Amino acid sequence: MLLQKNKTVLSDYNEAIQHEWLETNGLGGWSGSSVIGCNTRRYHSLLMAATVPPAERMNLISKLDETIIINNERFELGTNNYGDTIAPQGYQYLSSFKKEIFPEWIHEVNGVEVKKTIAMVHGENTTVIIYEVVKAAKTFTLELLPLLAVRGYHSMMHANNDAHWDVLFNNNVFKTKVYESTPEIFIKVPDAKYEHHPNWFYNFNYSIEQYRGLDFVEDLFNHGKFLVELKQGDTLGIILTTEDPSGKNAIELLLKEKQRREGLLEQPFSSTVEQILTLAADQFIVKRTIPKVSLTGGI
Template sequence: MNAFAPDAADAWLSREFLLTDGLGGSTLLSPIGACTRRYHGLLVAAACPPVGRRVVLKTLIERFEPAHDPPVELSTHEFGPDRLRHPDGWRALASFELMPPHACVWTYRLREGVLRRHVERDRGRARVTVTYALTGAATSGRLVLRPITPMRGVHEVASDPVEARLLDARTLEVASPAGVARLIHDGDGVWQIEPERWRDFHHRLDAERGFFEREDAFCPGRLQAVIAPDVPLTLTCELLGASPPRSVVTGLGPPPTCAPRAAADQFVTLRRDGERWTTTIMAGYPWFADWGRDAMISLPGLLLETGRYDAARSVLETFASHERDGLLPNCFLDDRPTQYNAADAPLWFVHALWAYARVSGDDAIDPLLDTARAIVAAYRRGTDFDIGCDDDGLVNAGDGSVPLTWMDAYRDGVAMTPRAGKPVELSALWYHALNALAELVPGDAERRDLERQARRTRGSFARFWWPERRCLCDGLGSAGPDTTLRPNQLFAVGLPHSPLDAAQQRGVVDVVERMLLTPYGLRTLAPDDPRYVGRFEGDLWQRDQAYHNGTVWPWLIGVYVDAVLRVAGKAGRQRAAAALAPLLATQAEGMGQIAEVYDGDAPHRPGGCPAQAWSVAEVNRAQATITTTQKKNAGPRSELRGPGVGSE
C-alpha cells in the first residue's frame, strides 16, 4: 500500500498504474486518479479485441456528502494551460493500493470514518466495476457521481457527438459512432440526464511528448445515491458487443497471484480473427497493440517461464496463421491494415518455437514447424522488401528506406536509423534459426541441408568483425561495414547458437559492457558517437531521433545476461545479477511494470510506454536464467535459458 501525502500530489501526477482485462483494454491513470494522458481512463476497451480501443469512461467526478459535515471531493484532475487542480480530492486521499493485474483501492479520510473506492477490471470482459464502501461512520451519506464518457478512439482527443438515454432508474446508456456503453448501479438512487461538456482537461504527459494536451469531454448526467455504512454501492460500465463468450475467456487461465506473474499477465490477451478467438501479446500500454517481433521476443519470459504452455502455443498459432511469403505481421494496428515490414519477426518466431518445443513436451508441433520451414524457404529465395539470404549466407534487409529491424523509428518519410544492407543481428538470428530448426525437424536429409546453410553463414560472419575495436560492426552495406557501435552485435553472442569463436564473443561483451551498459539496460548508440542523443525528450520528431540513437532499452538486458553467462560462466553470474538488480528494484518499488525506454544519460529517466511487454519479459527470463545457473552451478540450463545445449 502507498500512503499518500498531500504535499506529494505533483509527484504522484507524474506516475501511472495499469489494470488490464485480457482483451487489450486497460485502466490506466495516475495513482491519485487523474488522467494525465489522452490514453488514460477508467474504462478503455477494445471494440475488436485487442484493437479498436475506445476511451469509454474517462473518469468519474465524485463527491461524498456526509449527513452532518461539509462535502468531500474524491476526484482530482488538471484543467487549462495553468493546470488548475480541480476538484481537490487529493486533499482527502489517505492511500492507494495496487492489486495487479486487475484491481486497486483508494482510501479517503472523512471526519467520521473512511470511504474506499475499489476499481476492478473484469477478466475477459470489456467492463469496469467501481465499488464504494463507507466504514467507521455512524450515519449514511450521499454519493454524487458524474461520469465523463468521451466514447472516442484512444489516439484522439476529439470525439463524435454522444447521446445519453435512461433505460431505467439504475441504467444509463451512452451511444456514439464509437459504440454503445451502459452504466448500471445497484444503490438507492437514480440517474439524472443532464448533458454537459467538461472543458479543458489538461494531459501533462501528452504535453511532454509534444502532443496536443487538452480535451473537452462529454458528461451525460449524474447519479445521486445514498450510501450506508458497511453497505457497498457498485457501479459498472461496459462497452457492449466487445466481450467474447465466457467459454473463450477460460483460455486466459486463472488470474496470477504473485506480482511478477501479474505484470507478465497484463500483456497476454485474446485476439478476435473473424469468428475465431486466439491468444496474443500486447507490445505495450497504452498505445501499442500486438507486434510480431515483440510477441516472439516476449513469449519465453511471459509464458514459458510462467508455465503457460497452452497460451504460448496459441500465440505461435496466431502469428503463424498470418504468415505471408515467409513474413509475419510486424504489427496489427487499430485503424490500418496489418503491416509486414519486419525482417527479424519471422526469425524470432523460429526461436520462440524452438524454445517452446524444448520445455513444453508438446510433440504435435508439425503445423508450426511448417510455418518455420516456410520462413526459412522464403529467406533462401528472397521475399518482400528485398529481405533474403544472399549467396554469402548473410541476410539482406533492403535499402534502408523502410525500417525492417527493431530500430524502426520513422516519421514524415524519414527513417531515423537507416540500416541498409545486412544488419548484424539478422544474420545472427538467421544462423540461430537454421540450427534451431535443424534440431526440430525429424528428417536427416532436411537437417543436414539446414546445417550446411548454417555453416555457410558462419563462414561469412567474419565480415562483420571490427578489428580496431575488437567487436562487430552494426552491418554491411554497399559502401562497406557500418562501423557504428550499437548493441545489436550482442545477439551474435547471446543467442543459443553463436557464429563467433570464444575470443570474439569476449571482445563483443567487453565493448558492449564498457560503452553501452547502464543500470536500466543497454544504450542503442555509444556516447562517443556524434549522433548520440542522451535524453529521450522533446516533441515526437526529437524523440524519434533519440529512440535508437542513445536511448536505453531494458529488454536488451536479457541478451546481455545470456552473453555474460556464455563468456564468463559461473564467474559471470555476479556481473549478470548486478546488471539486472536496478530493473528488478524499479519494478518492485514502482507500480509493478517496467517502462519501454530510459534516457541514455544519468539519471536515466524512464520514458515511452510506462508498461512494455519485452521489458518485463526479458527481465523475468534473465532473472530465471541467473537463478537456474546458480542452482545447477554448471552454466545455462540445457532447455531454454541462456546459450543452451548444442551452442557453439
C-alpha cells in the same frame, strides 16, 4: 506482494501524478490513471474498450469523479488539471493507495472512510468499481459524475454538436450511444437516483502529452449524475461496460476475477517478486483472433 503509497506521497500532487495504476481485460482494453485519479495521458481511461480485439480501442469513459455530501456540505474526491488550476483537489482526502490483486484506495473525509477498488473483468470490456463504507457516523450521499471521451485511443475529443444527449435509465442501468458509429455505453449503479443535465466539461490538461509536445487539452462529455445514499457497512458495486449489465452483480464479477488471478499464483514461487511479475505479465497477455485461411490462400 504489496505495492503501496501513503498519504505523504498522495498529498503531494507533483509527486503523486508520477505514479500510475493499470488494469487490463485480456482483449487489448484497459483501465488506468495516476494514483490520485488525475489523468495525465490521452491513454488514461476508466473504460478503454477493445472494440475490435486487440487492435482497435476506444476511450469511452475517461473518468468518474466522486463527491461525498454530508449535511449538504460537498467534499469533491476527484482531481483534474485545467492548466491554470488543479480543481478539485480531492487527492487531499486520500489516505492510502495499494495494489495487491487489485488497485485500492482509502478516502477519509469529515468522519467518513470509504474504500474503493477497481478491476477489469477478463474477456470483457467491463470495469467494476466497488465502494465499501468503512466508517460513517451518519448516512451520506455519494454523487458520481461520469465524464465520457468516446474516441479512438490515439485521438483527443473536443466539444462538438454531434454528441447525442439522450439516455435511458431503467432498473439501475444507464444506457447511451454518444455517436452513431460508437459502441453503446452502460453504467449500472444499484439503488441510484439519476439526474439528467447534459453538458461539456472543458480544458482537461494532460501533462505528459504536453511534455511530449503533443495536443494535450481535451473536452469531456457528461449526460448527468448519479446519487446514492450510503451508511456505515454498505457496499456499492458499479459496472461500466459495453454490454447490457442487467442481471450482473459487480461484487460477484470482482470475486470471480479475484479467483482467476489467485489461480495464477497457485504454483510455488521462490519470492514475492515472482508473484508480482506473474500478475504483471498477465496484464499484458492479449487474446488474438486468428483469421481462417482457405486452401487457395484467401481469407
